[in-house]
Amino acid sequence: MELLLQNLGHGFGVALTIDNLLFALLGCLIGTAIGVLPGIGPVATISLLLPITFGQPATTAIIMLAGIYYGAQYGGSTTAILLNLPGEVSSVVTTLEGYKMARNGRAGAALTIAALGSFFAGTVATILVAASGPLLTSVALSFGPADYFSLMLLGLIISAVLAQGSVLKSIGMVVFGVALGLVGTDVQTGQQRFTFGVPELSDGIGFVSIAMGMFGIAEIILNLERPEARSVLTQKVGSLFLTKEEFRRATPAVLRGTIVGSLLGILPGGGASLASFGSYMMERKVSRGRAQFGNGAIEGVAGPESANNAASQTSFIPLLTLGIPANAVMALMVGALIIQGIQPGPRMVEAQPDLFWGLIASMWIGNLMLLVINLPMIGMWVKLLQVPYKYLYPSILVFCAIGVYSLNNNVFDVYQTVIFGILGYIFSKLRMEPAPLLIGFVLGPMMEEHLRRAMLLSRGDATVFIERPISATMLGIGAVAILAMALPSLRKGKDKALAE
8 A cells, every 4th residue: 555655646746747737638628628529539539639649758648648538528428418419429328317407407416416426436446547557467467478369369359249230340340450450561570461562551551540540530521421400508507506315316326337437447348438328227227216217317417427437547457557458549549659669568567657657647637627627617618519510620631631641741641541531431331330440450460479479489389378277268258258249139138238
């Protein structure tokens, strides 16, 4: 405990520097703004902002990107409650009860419990990350190459199984992502592979091009297809204070949402969206006020909003300790770290203590910032919705093109981004979620490296993957996950849950 407090003290010393505070505030403001604006989301925003992080120290850059992620969870609730318009996917369920509360004259109470629940959940999740990080890191240091390969393979399997839509399509996207990650020059033989004679591909496909194209440009094209429809709240927001009855009902929902979000955030393929949906479904079954669901139950706001913020922060645990991204945003974080010359994983605690502990400390500081800037600035965030899409998206595309070009001063990167933008649009039309592709692209080269190491150490004996207990356990869990989702009853249950 004493060592943990010392490390946290060191982390706060790093996070409280002027530069890191300013970039944490900038990330929280951007995150809130894109949470308010529908159709953008943290994945697209972080992918678009990756180029501007290259000139910043790694700790400062990651603190800003993390602020964007959990800041979006706060911002998404504001318009979900006031306008029945979820700015973020994880805020979709908040519209079900939050907007009804607003129509009943309790918008202020809904906004308050969303902010307070998110702050409490974020605080608990930060403590979990700080406490579990060193413990899991020490365990991960005992992993061998075979164990790491099996762990990454398990991560890819679970991300595909938990993705929306067909499991077969999700597995196909994972395989495609792994294949894209193998394009370039083989580090051991020096031979080029899958470059098809294109010299610009000798260093591999650009991570920023894939991220910007698949999530940024594709999302813009999809949103341009949708007509703008915004329902404006005519009633006043009203008092921000909760009644005793509302506080009594909301408190257990916040606690349950924090637990659900903290657990689901760690899972590969999980994250804020899965946590908020899971919390809402739980509250409908166990809450004392479940009879009021559909008419503005405060538990339907308190639980999901707590869950999505807890999940957005505990999803950093597998990233910081194992180097495994739990979702698409964490895959972007892995890419940002690698571009900065940092290999995420169990060595980060020793090799990058400023980054590891500074990021953890910044999470609590960021949550405090979000609590302060959200409630007093509700009017400003709602007015942000008055910006027409026809002005917003052209500026984003210009910024995107400039950012991609500035990486290598090569127009090929811009063409590459456009191609992946078109592919992302096609995949969305085919209901093929691009998140497993990005996770596969990030983990593919690392999996290949550990596979080669394992085979070299075992002198070509593939049984090493089932002889080691950790590796065999990971492979067994992955096989069970695939077989379970192949069962018609479970597959229908998953589709029904996602539809709800």
